[in-house]
Amino acid sequence: MTTEITPIATDAPLPDLLGLPISTVERETGLGKDTLRVWEKRYGFPAPTRDAAGDRLYSTEQVQQLKLIRRLLDGGLRPGKVVGLSTRELQALLADNGTATASYLSKTNSMDRSVDGAVEELLATIGSHDPQALRHALGTAQMRMGLAPFVTELVAPLTIAVGEAWAQGRFEVFEEHLYTDVLTGVLRQAIASLTPQPVLQGPTVLLTTLPQELHGLGLLMVEALLVLEGCTCVSLGTQTPVTDIVQAAQAHRADIVALSFSNVHKASAVRTSLRELRALLPAATALWVGGSCHALHQMPLAGVSTVQQLSSLQPLVAQWRHAH
Template identity: 75%
Template sequence: MNSPPPLTAPTTSVSGDTGLPIATVERETGLGKDTLRAWERRYGFPMPSRNSSGDRLYSAEHVQLLRMIVRLLDTGLRPGKVVGLDHAALQTLLARQTPTPRSFLSKTNKSDTTDNPIVEELLHTIGSHDPRALRQGLSHAQLRMGLAPFVIDLVAPLTTAVGEAWAQGRFEVFEEHLYTEVITGVLRHAIASLPSLAVPQGPKVLLTTVPQEQHSLGLLMVEALLALESCTCVSLGTQTPLTDIAEAARAHQADVVALSFSSLHKAAIVRTSLRELRARLPASTALWVGGACPALYPSALTGVSAVRHLSGLQPLVAQWRHTH
């Protein structure tokens, strides 16, 4: 089978001082600035124009293609196989791919959503541009199902389905953003509605991501499941420097630091970051990791617990309590 044709240049160009700065592209795609520059050098894509100050400017087409590439990387393909392909080639690859069930922060081991009528109904609601109906549908599902099944059996596969719908051209970027905003509000409300214990139970978990990892919805799903287990959660949001993670863990006297990694990170960088963070953390502080990054799972690093699926969080909490 012949390989899809490479993308030699975007069909639309950016001239003068118009276009998107690299910080905006980083935010819209989840790809770090260093990754974008490295791909530019290695693959010749994306090849931005420059403004009068010499800063990179990217076109809307660049962003669209990069987001398609991110979807393919999430299925397990390597950058060398997809970076630089044109829109048609990327769309063809996306149609052939199925998500790998590796992520405990955005997927579960039940990654097939084709037979889930609730997921399809909610996808239709997203496409109808009715945020109130979407919020009500998700809120009612949470009350009916209970928080843990809601997160594991509905939110996780729905999040995957929303990403796939965008990649297939069914959704626009704003529709995906709307879903993220609505489900974030629903999960935050569900967490706040959980009864508080007179005496908080351990572990106290510090949740965040390393620099250049911008995905936050997975962390919120984990926080919801941990809160349901009566854990004390402290979320720092995304992209926290390693030194700050270690300092925050000490300041909050965290029992556990929980991190997520997408498939965009190079294996060597992930393992180096984990070794460095493990060395900076107190020996008594556990380090839990998960996500779609394959480097997390082949061989566990000393002092690091890798969780493949959301359903693996409760046993890990039980194990921690048994040993403490």
């Protein structure tokens, strides 16, 4: 069920005080400043006003539309198909994709009825605005299931479900942020409590995202699974420039650089950045990429390994060890 958003009255212009600066819009939507400017020029949307200094200000309605657009991009649609559509049209597209999304989750995450029910229960807990209850529920599930199944069978579909609930108006941004913050704490605690694997050797994996990629929860999920495999993980967080990634990989003697991408990037920009990074990294340093960005799966790049699913990490690590 979708929630209709009441449009902001248009009989009078919005005062500047009600507009949001571009830095806030970037943070709230996950869409980079450059992307917003390109769309403004190419599609005529968003259409910000200007303050006295000439800086862009975005109305709350446009920000809501941008959030919906981001969800559709994460689902595989191209900007030309969705940028500029009304809130109602964007919500209709999300509703149409709901059945396909549920089918995809069922296939990729092997969600049985018990896990599906657990996702719904956790969504309700998020909506109750009780961080302690959410932390207890996630922590209990992690201890009961074990870290690897917790990440692949529960957290992965739950994260997508939270995004869909937000896009459909069931959750507000602060509720999505609450989920991310609590889950980050649970995963960090679980990773810290793991007993080191003295028998296994390597690899050392450097984890990060490229500039304008604000989403770091996927990196943390990957880190949890890699640590379980005995890898040494070095996380730089999000939005690391290519040259800094190369310097960090050299400083930490990384065997593998692992990057996460959502679908907010243009395919050409993703490929250009990966080619540049691949050329700058030593040939012996592997480059792994994954995420919802469809450009990663459309045209394989030489020297770049694409992680199709979280379950692919274990055989990739085993393959690296066998080769070394």
